[in-house]
Amino acid sequence: MTETETAPAGVPAEGTRARVERAALDLFALRGFENVTTDEVADAAGISRRTFFRYYATKADAVWGDFAGHVARLDARLTAADPAQPVLASVCAAYVEVNDYAETELPLLRERMRLILTEPALLAHSQVRYAEVDRVIARHVAARTGASPADLVPRLVATTTRAAATTAFEAWLGDERSTLGQRLHQAFAEITDGFPSLRS
Amino acid sequence: MTETETAPAGVPAEGTRARVERAALDLFALRGFENVTTDEVADAAGISRRTFFRYYATKADAVWGDFAGHVARLDARLTAADPAQPVLASVCAAYVEVNDYAETELPLLRERMRLILTEPALLAHSQVRYAEVDRVIARHVAARTGASPADLVPRLVATTTRAAATTAFEAWLGDERSTLGQRLHQAFAEITDGFPSLRS
Numbered sequence: 001m002t003e004t005e006t007a008p009a010g011v012p013a014e015g016t017r018a019r020v021e022r023a024a025l026d027l028f029a030l031r032g033f034e035n036v037t038t039d040e041v042a043d044a045a046g047i048s049r050r051t052f053f054r055y056y057a058t059k060a061d062a063v064w065g066d067f068a069g070h071v072a073r074l075d076a077r078l079t080a081a082d083p084a085q086p087v088l089a090s091v092c093a094a095y096v097e098v099n100d101y102a103e104t105e106l107p108l109l110r111e112r113m114r115l116i117l118t119e120p121a122l123l124a125h126s127q128v129r130y131a132e133v134d135r136v137i138a139r140h141v142a143a144r145t146g147a148s149p150a151d152l153v154p155r156l157v158a159t160t161t162r163a164a165a166t167t168a169f170e171a172w173l174g175d176e177r178s179t180l181g182q183r184l185h186q187a188f189a190e191i192t193d194g195f196p197s198l199r200s
Numbered sequence: 201m202t203e204t205e206t207a208p209a210g211v212p213a214e215g216t217r218a219r220v221e222r223a224a225l226d227l228f229a230l231r232g233f234e235n236v237t238t239d240e241v242a243d244a245a246g247i248s249r250r251t252f253f254r255y256y257a258t259k260a261d262a263v264w265g266d267f268a269g270h271v272a273r274l275d276a277r278l279t280a281a282d283p284a285q286p287v288l289a290s291v292c293a294a295y296v297e298v299n300d301y302a303e304t305e306l307p308l309l310r311e312r313m314r315l316i317l318t319e320p321a322l323l324a325h326s327q328v329r330y331a332e333v334d335r336v337i338a339r340h341v342a343a344r345t346g347a348s349p350a351d352l353v354p355r356l357v358a359t360t361t362r363a364a365a366t367t368a369f370e371a372w373l374g375d376e377r378s379t380l381g382q383r384l385h386q387a388f389a390e391i392t393d394g395f396p397s398l399r400s
Contacts, residue, residue, distance in 0.1 A: 088394075120328075121324075123323070124321075124323040124324035127323045127324075128320070141398075145398065150374065152368070152383065153390065153397055156363075156364060156367045156387055156390055157395065157398070160360045160363045160364060160367075160391060162363070163359040163360045163363040164356060164359070167352065167356045167359045167360075170355065171351075171355065174350065183352065190353065191356075191391075192394055193394045194391070194392055194393045194394030195353070195356075195357065195392070197353055198286065198287055198341075198353070199286070
């Protein structure tokens with residue numbers, strides 16, 4: 001606690017986090033993820049290298065922001081789901097709710113998702129992160145259906161809804177005429193109804 | 201053509217490929233992908249380092265074997281699909297057909313898939329390989345439905361059927377009581393019918 005930026009009076013740690021993430025995403029978008037050093041991100045955010053590593057284990061983690069918090073919110077939504085709702089609907093609704101961003105958050109979200117979905121150096125890392133989401137979803141489906149989280153159907157719900165969410169994000173990034181929420185709803189409707197748009 | 205192992209009379213190049221892949225998978229399974237050098241794989245297969253790199257661009261490529269051929273077979277099956285069959289059924293059938301392995305191929309397939317699905321160093325590489333599959337599927341769905349391959353539904357069919365196939369592979373690896381074909385059929389039936397097993 002010797003560094004003023006980590007816990008100065010009246011400035012919550014959340015402020016530092018947001019500053020680091022914005023600096024990181026801006027630099028990565030401008031010069032490429034591989035060409036920017038951790039020191040440069042720390043400099044741009046006005047913190048030391050040591051402080052950077054107190055918040056993030058790796059340079060890639062700065063791209064993801066507080067992803068653990070995102071997964072925890074997804075888990076909480078699922079735990080609070082109405083047991084009378086079909087389990088697949090609960091999973092899709094939870095995904096939509098945790099991805100309901102304010103208009104002001106969208107520019108940063110676009111930069112973040114564009115990096116995560118297109119930067120080769122982040123691909124391996126993203127698989128590890130997505131596995132955390134899959135575990136939460138499979139555990140919920142298993143609990144609701146009396147299956148084991150290792151069974152085919154709970155895992156299948158996890159991997160296919162995540163594939164749908166990722167594809168919705170990509171479609172949203174590629175075409176600004178639709179909102180992220182619309183894309184998520186559209187993708188999940190196909191999944192839950194067995195691709196109705198493909199029935200002639 | 202100065203090296204006897206690449207084209208000796210009567211021994212097709214396919215023989216060398218198979219020998220390298222078996223040597224690579226055996227060594228990786230025994231000592232871990234990261235701990236085995238390309239030279240050691242070449243030595244074990246009885247070829248030079250130079251010959252190894254004539255067949256494979258990287259150490260990771262030896263794990264995948266002739267994946268380009270696998271994707272080409274998937275593409276050919278789709279091209280030959282009956283236009284009267286629902287497009288999603290065509291995609292699932294093509295996946296099942298190209299993954300219909302002979303009993304004798306299963307031990308090597310298990311080693312290969314276990315590495316691809318669990319080895320962190322191969323995760324990023326696998327995303328690039330899977331993208332090739334996705335492109336073939338999305339292009340087929342687009343052609344059949346009059347959409348663009350970049351539209352949401354063609355991409356969604358690609359990503360969710362691949363997620364289903366991958367999950368079927370994982371379930372098969374984790375439980376030897378079922379065949380790969382059974383797992384693939386089970387997973388695709390859930391996808392094409394909107395998860396019938398979750399309707400109470």
